[in-house]
Amino acid sequence: MSHGGAMELYQVLLAAYGRQKWWPADSALAMMAGAILVQNTAWTGAARAVQRLAEAGLLEAAALRQVDDERLWERIRPAGYFRVKGQRLRALATFLADYGDNCQRLFRLETTELRNALLKVHGIGKETADSIVCYGGGRAIFVVDAYTRRLFHRLGWSSAKADYDQLQQLVMGTVPPEADMLAEFHALIVRHAKNHCRSKPLCHGCPVVFCPGHSFPQGRE
Numbered sequence: 001m002s003h004g005g006a007m008e009l010y011q012v013l014l015a016a017y018g019r020q021k022w023w024p025a026d027s028a029l030a031m032m033a034g035a036i037l038v039q040n041t042a043w044t045g046a047a048r049a050v051q052r053l054a055e056a057g058l059l060e061a062a063a064l065r066q067v068d069d070e071r072l073w074e075r076i077r078p079a080g081y082f083r084v085k086g087q088r089l090r091a092l093a094t095f096l097a098d099y100g101d102n103c104q105r106l107f108r109l110e111t112t113e114l115r116n117a118l119l120k121v122h123g124i125g126k127e128t129a130d131s132i133v134c135y136g137g138g139r140a141i142f143v144v145d146a147y148t149r150r151l152f153h154r155l156g157w158s159s160a161k162a163d164y165d166q167l168q169q170l171v172m173g174t175v176p177p178e179a180d181m182l183a184e185f186h187a188l189i190v191r192h193a194k195n196h197c198r199s200k201p202l203c204h205g206c207p208v209v210f211c212p213g214h215s216f217p218q219g220r221e
């Protein structure tokens with residue numbers, strides 16, 4: 001990938017789709033809960049689960065620690081994998097107790113320290129941790145997901161088996177470390193994956209004109 005590749009991609013996507021203004025959440029805890037609830041599911045189900053937690057007064061760390069399993073599962077069922085995700089939400093709430101249940105105290109940690117602390121929480125992997133660091137903590141970090149992997153591979157920037165750190169470095173090593181831009185970049189990639197770069201891509205009319213997919217008259221299969 002050329003040095004300008006990631007920056008050019010960002011500019012093309014921004015011009016095509018405009019600012020996405022992620023992450024939609026009413027509070028830091030709602031954001032973090034959403035980052036767990038969206039694991040392996042679509043955002044609509046996760047958003048519904050966050051809303052149902054809020055309606056039940058469960059978007060408080062103490063309430064999440066105390067609520068019984070059945071009630072928690074019933075609230076987050078729209079996000080799927082509700083037993084696993086319930087356990088992860090509880091682990092997050094237990095972790096937050098070390099910060100006085102104050103997310104802003106957590107977000108005062110230095111970026112690497114914050115990321116490492118989150119990675120120690122049960123059920124929080126790199127994608128979820130980076131989502132929280134980026135959209136909750138407002139830090140300059142690029143979130144990698146399955147859409148990123150697919151797009152970068154189709155662009156010829158990475159192998160299909162490139163790992164999380166390699167894909168993250170493709171961006172972090174080439175664009176300015178600006179929090180707002182990196183937050184938008186990930187959101188734009190998700191938007192692009194839904195509009196054009198789907199599992200069966202719609203290359204016709206795709207704004208990423210430098211992608212090899214445009215070499216195929218009917219687009220990629």
Ligand code: SF4
Nearest residue numbers: 197201203206211213
């Ligand atoms: S040209 Fe096709 S494969 Fe390339 S980014 Fe666009 S939709 Fe994806």
